[in-house]
Amino acid sequence: MTVDFHTAGETAGARGPARSDGLAGFDEDARLLEVVVTRRRQVADGVVALELARIDGAPLPPHAPGSHVDLHLGNGQVRQYSLCGDPDDAFRYRLGILRVDESRGGSRHVHTRVREGLQLLMSPPKNNFPLVADARHTLLFAGGIGITPLLAMARGLARLGRPFEIHYRARSRTRLAFVGELLDLAGPDRLTCYADDDPAPAKAFAAEAAIRRADPGVHVYVCGPRGFMDHVEEAARRAGVPEERVHEENFTNDVDLTGTPFTVVAARSNVTARVAADRTIAETLRDSGVQVPTSCETGVCGTCLTKVLAGEPDHRDVFQSPAQQRTDAAITLCCSRSRSEELVVDI
Numbered sequence: 118m119t120v121d122f123h124t125a126g127e128t129a130g131a132r133g134p135a136r137s138d139g140l141a142g143f144d145e146d147a148r149l150l151e152v153v154v155t156r157r158r159q160v161a162d163g164v165v166a167l168e169l170a171r172i173d174g175a176p177l178p179p180h181a182p183g184s185h186v187d188l189h190l191g192n193g194q195v196r197q198y199s200l201c202g203d204p205d206d207a208f209r210y211r212l213g214i215l216r217v218d219e220s221r222g223g224s225r226h227v228h229t230r231v232r233e234g235l236q237l238l239m240s241p242p243k244n245n246f247p248l249v250a251d252a253r254h255t256l257l258f259a260g261g262i263g264i265t266p267l268l269a270m271a272r273g274l275a276r277l278g279r280p281f282e283i284h285y286r287a288r289s290r291t292r293l294a295f296v297g298e299l300l301d302l303a304g305p306d307r308l309t310c311y312a313d314d315d316p317a318p319a320k321a322f323a324a325e326a327a328i329r330r331a332d333p334g335v336h337v338y339v340c341g342p343r344g345f346m347d348h349v350e351e352a353a354r355r356a357g358v359p360e361e362r363v364h365e366e367n368f369t370n371d372v373d374l375t376g377t378p379f380t381v382v383a384a385r386s387n388v389t390a391r392v393a394a395d396r397t398i399a400e401t402l403r404d405s406g407v408q409v410p411t412s413c414e415t416g417v418c419g420t421c422l423t424k425v426l427a428g429e430p431d432h433r434d435v436f437q438s439p440a441q442q443r444t445d446a447a448i449t450l451c452c453s454r455s456r457s458e459e460l461v462v463d464i
């Protein structure tokens with residue numbers, strides 16, 4: 118098995134940047150992999166699983182639980198999807214993708230246009246949601262499609278023989294995906310599924326009670342809609358779990374990109390520009406000829422994370438944890454703004 122888990126002493130939070138300097142960069146996109154969709158199947162209402170292999174038949178890079186890839190959809194859109202397949206299978210990745218009609222269209226494109234045999238570009242795996250493998254106990258809370266990274270974690274923990282539980286909630290029973298696999302990994306005692314349309318639920322979803330029942334050294338992982346994650350994180354806080362043992366991954370950010378104008382200085386490029394109320398820093402710097410790498414453009418993926426040299430950022434991303442944001446060490450140029458009149462960034 119390929120494992121690159123973090124130990125409790127190595128990770129400070131779920132969303133720590135992957136590079137040692139804490140910043141994403143241009144080299145990520147230079148290593149895009151050419152892949153082909155080898156299998157597509159419906160795994161729940163509104164959820165398809167895609168299996169991907171390299172076009173040249175070579176092995177794919179190894180990946181650890183919590184990893185995701187940036188999938189280039191071929192229509193100019195790039196989306197982040199968790200890897201939820203078997204890391205021992207070096208020739209195949211699996212993604213689970215929910216169709217969200219009210220989103221910006223990435224998942225709709227996957228559901229309507231991405232078929233077996235289609236060739237796509239994909240980043241190597243990135244891991245902003247690493248699993249602490251030596252935790253005394255682990256609770257995995259999934260809301261809807263948030264099950265995908267947690268399925269990979271359940272597989273990793275099961276193979277390491279570590280204690281864990283999964284609490285998996287969806288809007289309806291037909292929207293629960295990968296339940297057979299989860300049952301094989303966790304067994305019936307460690308997997309609890311909750312469907313909001315269940316007329317006679319065996320158990321009500323009670324995150325705080327589950328956390329209080331667990332070992333005091335428990336690590337809590339949560340992935341799903343923002344409201345679900347807020348609920349679980351608040352439950353963990355009330356149960357006394359320290360912030361550094363609560364890990365979340367968020368693939369959506371309903372961000373307001375507008376605000377008051379300010380001046381941005383791109384120190385390495387020697388460019389100074391005025392960011393208008395309805396423009397982002399990334400757009401403004403690009404207009405001035407500065408190359409700004411972006412992917413999600415909503416503060417989710419960390420591709421545009423850049424060191425702050427002076428000024429006070431107005432953080433609007435969900436890539437950095439609140440603790441990371443409080444340091445003001447780095448800013449996502451795609452969506453965040455400035456509270457100070459001038460912001461100096463290292464690009």
Ligand code: FES
Pocket residue numbers: 410411412413414415416417418419420421422434436449450451452
């Ligand atoms: Fe994804 Fe900025 S491009 S966080």
